[in-house]
Amino acid sequence: MNIRLEVRGGENIPKGGALIAMKHQSSFDTFVMHTVVTHPAFVMKQELLKIPLYGHFCLNTGMIPIDRDGGLKALKKLMKDSAQSVAEERQLIIFPEGSRAIPGEHMEYQSGIFGIYKYTKHPVIPVALNSGVFWPKKGPLVPNGVIVFDFLEPIAAGLAKNEFMNKLEENIETASSALLVGN
Secondary structure, eight states: OOOEEEEEOGGGOOSSSEEEEEOOOSTHHHHHHHHHSSSEEEEEEGGGGGSTTHHHHHHHTTOEEEOTTOHHHHHHHHHHHHHHHHHTTOEEEEOTTSSOOOTTOOOOOOTHHHHHHHHHTOOEEEEEEOHHHHSOSSSOOOSSOEEEEEEOOOBOTTOOHHHHHHHHHHHHHHHHHHHHTTO
8 A cells, every 4th residue: 555654753762661642543553563662552442442453462461451441540540550561661551531533633542551650760761653644543545645643742741631631742742733735
């Protein structure tokens, strides 16, 4: 299909334990990150474990399933598992919208990323992208495109919730929107 990947912001790609908050528009986003960072651990919805082979692969490679209806117990487990992944020098990847979004669609950012950020006391590297334009959530692939993953400047640890969430969303959404118009 002649779809290529361009990774920008290489200086912001972590080598060791880190938190990455990524826009999510396509299934492409998950599998290609295994080639971009050294040792990813994805926060993923628990339902994905039911997919034959894929679910087993995710469990065996240390991905972090979350029961989105599990309340406080699930949130505490997420914090513990996230901190352990970062301590193991893994790049923890979370999609703050909680699901794939159609390019240009606004979805509310969930507060799980703030919980992990506060609990681990690590900066967060935002990632903007345009994958849904060429590898859409639904429908055929669009040929002859360049999918861009743009690793933005890290957001320093220690911000208050509103400041952090606003900065994260603004950074990701502004940069992702720019990619949709070809910048």
